[in-house]
Amino acid sequence: MVQNDGDTWSSDDTFRVLIASDIHLGHLENDAVRGEDSFIAFEEVLSLAVQYDVDLVLLGGDLFDHAKPSPSCMFKCTQILRKYCLGDKPVSVEVLSDQLDNFSRAVNYEDPNLNVSYPVLSIHGNHDDPVGQHGVSSLDILSISGLVNYFGRCSDYSRVRIAPVLLRKGRSRLALYGLSHIKDQRLARLFLEKKVEMELVDDSGEWFNMLVLHQNRADRGPHNFIPENVLPSFLDLVVWGHEHDSQVFAAKDVKRENENFLVVQPGSTVATSLAAGEALPKHCVLLQLHQKEYIVTPLPLKTVRPFIFKTVVLSEENLDQEDVNEKEKVQSLLTEKVNEAIKEAEILHSGDPKQPLLPLVRLSVFFQHEGQDFNRVRFCQNFNGLVANPKDILIMKREKKFRERKERIDESSDVDIGGAAAEAADVESLLRAYYAAQPAERRLAVLSVRAVTEAVRDFTLKRDDDVFRRVLDAHRQRAVDLLLQSSAETVDEVDEQLKTCKEALDAADEESLRTVIAAAATAAATATKAAAATKKSESILLSSDEEASPSTRARGRGARGGRTRARGRGAGRGARAVSPPAPAPVERRSTPRRSAAQKTSSWLQALTSERTTRRRRDSSDIEISDD
Incomplete structure (x- = not known):
């Protein structure tokens, strides 16, 4: 157990907070090999909370991998929370602020119907934000069931007001500000317009001010991240979620005047992508707070699946480019690199019986020309049973200095989506890059x-x-x-x-x-329903502004019966039956509804036909003479 700072810190006056972020429960839950990784890591986090006997567990968002977790995922999460967080141990932290304002309900450990030993406080991230009818988040379900204290949710995106959760333990006072995920472009604009307000408790300096947020920290383009300098200077500590690479360093300090706050970036507890940042060691964080002094201690996670990431540049390897068997040499080289990575992963085994043994291996390979590329699927099949990700061990990219640069993009050429995917930070960036790379005629x-x-x-x-x-x-x-x-x-x-x-x-x-x-x-939905209703009514009755056709009127007036009567009279008098004269055509009245219908049907169809004909004519190489 981590000890306090000598004998000067009394346990009755010291907050002990376990901090974690980006748990991503349910990530690849249907995968036969990696399906349990996220749940194993989450269970270790909560077991560390029990081991270090903390007062609070603070989560920085993305507890779930999907906004609508599967019933199995929700069941496993509930099972783990009940196992480690419920109990008879008293909680010595007092909430001084309005709990209805902070959590929309009373904090769970003050509920007389619940026995909570290790309360969990969490904001939501971009993966578990509120969706669907009434904007219900998966954290709302855990909150109403008394397992998680959900805070930091913003309902007004035109102006963000953050009221702190005021906590007290003995002589230490903690003002905890929570800011759940808001789209980075929007939040950056709100900061720029001075529309983000954090309520300062007082200026006495007795409160330790801590913010937990879930946003982009790395620069991913203009107004697509939150710079640290826009955050208020009165903060003492910032817990930054959303970024998956763990950047936690042991620290013992007290903030001094005109100094910046310390940023703690726990990173994810499970590798959700095969990127270099995910291969860094995974941590959660123990924070000890005594009045204005604090100690930050990284706690390495021992049940995380080993992950080795390597970059291979073929131009830097000893390959004979004129050899006819160059592809075989490349495959032999990469096979050797994968086997080396598997051996390196064995060193990362902690000995914990719950740690998965099969490692994740990713080689980022830069090749010079097409002669060095090969069938990657067949190559990866050689490592079935040796790695946890045999289908995507390799990612092949052309070296930029050897990449062909065309002066213009042919209409029939494809966009280099592989290069765009390698540089894109998310799916939205990838799509924007793809459409921007298209020629004007294909956008x-x-x-x-x-x-x-x-x-x-x-x-x-x-x-x-x-x-x-x-x-x-x-x-x-x-x-x-x-x-x-x-x-x-x-x-x-x-x-x-x-x-x-x-x-x-x-x-x-x-x-x-x-x-x-x-x-x-x-x-559009209203128009579709109206059209369906009109079609249904017309199948029964005629429209009010339509005149019945002559044949319809004749049938409606008993035409068959009239012919029978005429034939009967003619037979009695020995005269030939004479057919009645055809009625004169009725002139159709022009109504606004008929005019609009004509314009929306014939006019738009003619334009569509003309556009289609024009496109076919433009794409044809055959010239047709006027005659």
Whole structure:
């Protein structure tokens, strides 16, 4: 057990907080080899909380890997929390602030119906943020069940107000500020506009001010991360979630005037991607706080699956480029590198019986020319049963100095999506890079790139299966409404109107874009329901502004019966039956509804046909003479 700072720190006045982040429960839970990794690491974190007899467990977001965790994932999480956090040990931390304001309910260890020994406080991250009806997060479910104290949620994105959770233990006072995940572009803009407010308790200096947030810390482009210098200077310590590489160093200090705060970045407890940062040792953190003095102690995790990441540059290896068997030499070299990585992983075995034995191995290989590339799937099959990720051991990339640079992109050429994927920080960045690399003739003409990337994000992280239909319906409805309101008649005019519509959506801020899409999607759904209702009613009754056809009127007036009566009279008089004269055609009245229908059907169909014919003519290499 970690001891206090000599005899000067009384245990009655010292906070002991275990800090972890990015647990990602349920990551690859259906994988036969790696499915239990996230749960094993989470159980070790909570076992360390019991071992060091902490007062609080603080989580920095992304407890779950998906916004809608599977029932099996939720069951295992609940099982682990109940095993380690419930008990009869009294909690000696007192909450001084308004608990309803902080947690939306009373803190769980003060609930007379629960016995909590190790209370868990958590914000949400981008993987477990509120989704669906009423914006319920998976943490809300754990909170209402009394297992987690969920705080730091923001409901007003036009101005963020952060009220601290005020905690007291003996003579030590802790003001804990929580800021759950907000999209980085939006939060960066709010900081820039001075619309993020953190309520300062007082200026007496008796409070230790700590912030836990879940945002990009590394620079991933303009306004796509949160710089440390925008955070208020009165903070003493910042716990930074979302970044997966562990950057925790032992520290013992007290903040002095005009000094910056200390940043603690616990990193993830499980490797969710085969990147270099994930191969660093995994930690959680023990924080000991006595009034304004603190000690930060990294606690290495011993049940994490070993991960070895290597970079191989073939131009720096001793390869004979003129050899006809160059591919075989490359494969032999990489086989040797993988075997070396497997041996290195054996050194990382901690001896803990729960630690998985099969290692993760990733080789990032830079090759010079196509003659050095080969069948990677067949190569990786040689390591089945030796590594935990036999399907994706290799990632092959062309060396930048040997990459072919074309002066122009041919219409038939493909975009180097592999290079874009290697440099992209997330799926949204990858999609934006892909569309930006397309030639002008192949870029999206109607759909907004931003709307598409947001839809992909919601589909992958929030499992919103209906998001693509809503976005496509909204764009189609908005384009049709714009064309009907415009005076466009030719194909070029229609193209210009659609281009203007797309540029307006791309230039709109995030809130305006979501509002426009929601309104257009609602209008599209209403139009679809109205069309279905009209079709159903027309199958039973005629429309009110349609005249019955002559044949319909004849059948309705008993035409068959009239012919029978005429035939009967003629037979009695010996006269030939005469057919009644055909009724004169009825002139159809022009109504506003009929005019709009004609414009939306024939006019738009003609434009669509003309655009299709024009595209086919442009793509053809055969010239047709006028005669």
